[in-house]
Amino acid sequence: MATTSTPYPNQRLQGAADQQGTSKEGGSMSRRQPIERRTLHDEIVSSLRDMITADEFPPGSKLPEKSLCDHFGVSRTPLREAFKVLAAEGIVELLPSRGVRVTQQTLEDIEEIFEVLGVLEALSGELSCLRMSEAEIARIRELHERMVDHFNKGERLPYFHLNQEIHECIMAGAGNRHLADVYTRLSGKVRRTRYLSSLSERRWKQAVGEHSAMINALESRDGERLFRILRDHLKNKADAARATLLATEAEHHETK
Structure with a gap:
């Protein structure tokens, strides 16, 4: 990098x-x-x-x-x-x-971490549909609406903060300490990479749509659907981050 x-x-x-x-x-x-x-x-x-x-x-x-x-x-x-x-x-x-x-992660490190996070977050979504209270789900809806407002204003960092809070709330809602522990130890390593994935306007808009689908599945307590949405969401995020990192590395080599 x-x-x-x-x-x-x-x-x-x-x-x-x-x-x-x-x-x-x-x-x-x-x-x-x-x-x-x-x-x-x-x-x-x-x-x-x-x-x-x-x-x-x-x-x-x-x-x-x-x-x-x-x-x-x-x-x-x-x-x-x-x-x-x-x-x-x-x-x-x-x-x-x-x-x-x-910390400097290799592209291979990042791809492997996202593979694991995709499974962890998908499982957290499925469990949250079973275990979260209505008040907790309503709180996530409120965070989502605030996040969309930042998207509409083009405010990436405030958007990212709320985006991460939503993912963390779903993970907490799963009610599994061991799942949350593994997730926490891995997610920090790719925090910057997750942010970079939103630098593409196309991907940013796509991610907002995926989040809307996540909230709808959570509110309807459709665990199987939320599992698939979160798994695909993390894969799409990893693909976008990979493209951004490769472009950044290519630009760096050209300026040497």
Whole structure:
């Protein structure tokens, strides 16, 4: 996968020279307002996930610890705790005495993970049709409608957040801890890839239609139908992500 030659892939972390402080990692970042202590951990983890998902820190790149501390207005301790969470999710790798690196998956890794996720999510859908309450299903419908609103406005990242929340709610609704545990350990590894799959306008529109079919099957408690929809949904997502990644790699080689 492509990497960047710039010291800080996250362009939002760069500001005017008179508002920056130079870091040991070799660059400078605009300072962000310190995060409130009560939301410190969750906010840092969530922000880093989004930076990596949106390719601001591409696969294989190092996370600049000092500059990120300045960016968030925090010390190294809470930042390192956030790194541990992301490492447990498979999003980054902790390198002894060498810092933190964004996990780099091969195309084969990604395809194999999606094969497993397709089965896991399909099973979760079938079980959720049997076990979810009406209130839980209504909650997913509400999330879906908000997600569609972001789609209509062309807002990819907010759309993606709700998209992932819907999948996670269906997984939780299956009521199987072991199923959810395996899913959690795998899904983080392809979070960025799932986001990239929506960069194609055609695929994005197709995915919204698939989500509508998912919600309808869930509301009618048609477990067999939801099983098929989710399995095919993950396969289509994997195919779109594969095409995007191959195109990105080809573009990277052409610019060398």
